Amino acid sequence: MTVTEAPIGRAARTRVRILETALTLFAEHGYDQVTVSRIAAAVGISEMTFFRHFPSKESLVVDDPYDPLMAEHVAGQPSSLPLLARVAGGIREAWVAVPQPEAGVVRTRLRIAAASPTLRAATRQANEASADAIASALVDAGADPVDSRIAAGAAMAGITETLLAWAVSDDGSLGEALERALRVIEGAR
Structure with missing residues (x-):
């Protein structure tokens, strides 16, 4: 699934990768079973970087x-x-x-x-x-x-x-x- 196709900067690309990865993990394993740590690891970023882009997992x-x-x-x-x-x-x-x-x-x-x-x-x-x-x-x-x-x-x-x-x-x-x-x-x- 693709969140966006438009050319975007590095920060926006990271945000899109986080969102796409999270949605895939949620769909496969269920929202409540996926942690921010797991999302960050799957994207290859730190939890701090995750929270720079999203205020919470719910968001x-x-x-x-x-x-x-x-x-x-x-x-x-x-x-x-x-x-x-x-x-x-x-x-x-x-x-x-x-x-x-x-x-x-x-x-x-x-x-x-x-x-x-x-x-x-x-x-x-x-x-x-x-x-x-x-x-x-x-x-x-x-x-x-x-x-x-x-x-x-x-x-x-x-x-x-x-x-x-x-x-x-x-x-x-x-x-x-x-x-x-x-x-x-x-x-x-």
Whole structure:
């Protein structure tokens, strides 16, 4: 599996090697059975070098560059739209704004997360942080705080369920799965 094909510098190449090696080890042996020490040894680096690139083992699977952009794009939605439409529209815009990830890597990450109780909990925490940021964006635009929290939480739960189902199905593209979730969130499906 290849995380990226673009020409990159030495530090970025090391980061990619760490991620690819870790995902392979997690897929073969299970997330909870693979240590940072084992990943570092397989890559040929020290544990300190690992932690220069990733703050934790969980971050290899749970961190997503897409998450920080969601709240920014939700904040840019017209306040005249219903809350769920604003959330879905912002998430859709954020998706278009980032380079599209390689679907095989995302599918592998989701399968690893689904198979590990540790990562399921970390995924819930990451979703909670994303929902908090989205809700704050809505509140900052004048929406009711409770309604904002409900809309953000519902959207993140719906997206997570859709992506987990996509990960085990081998059907369709990642973008199609996300769009399906957004259509349901908007009430169009």
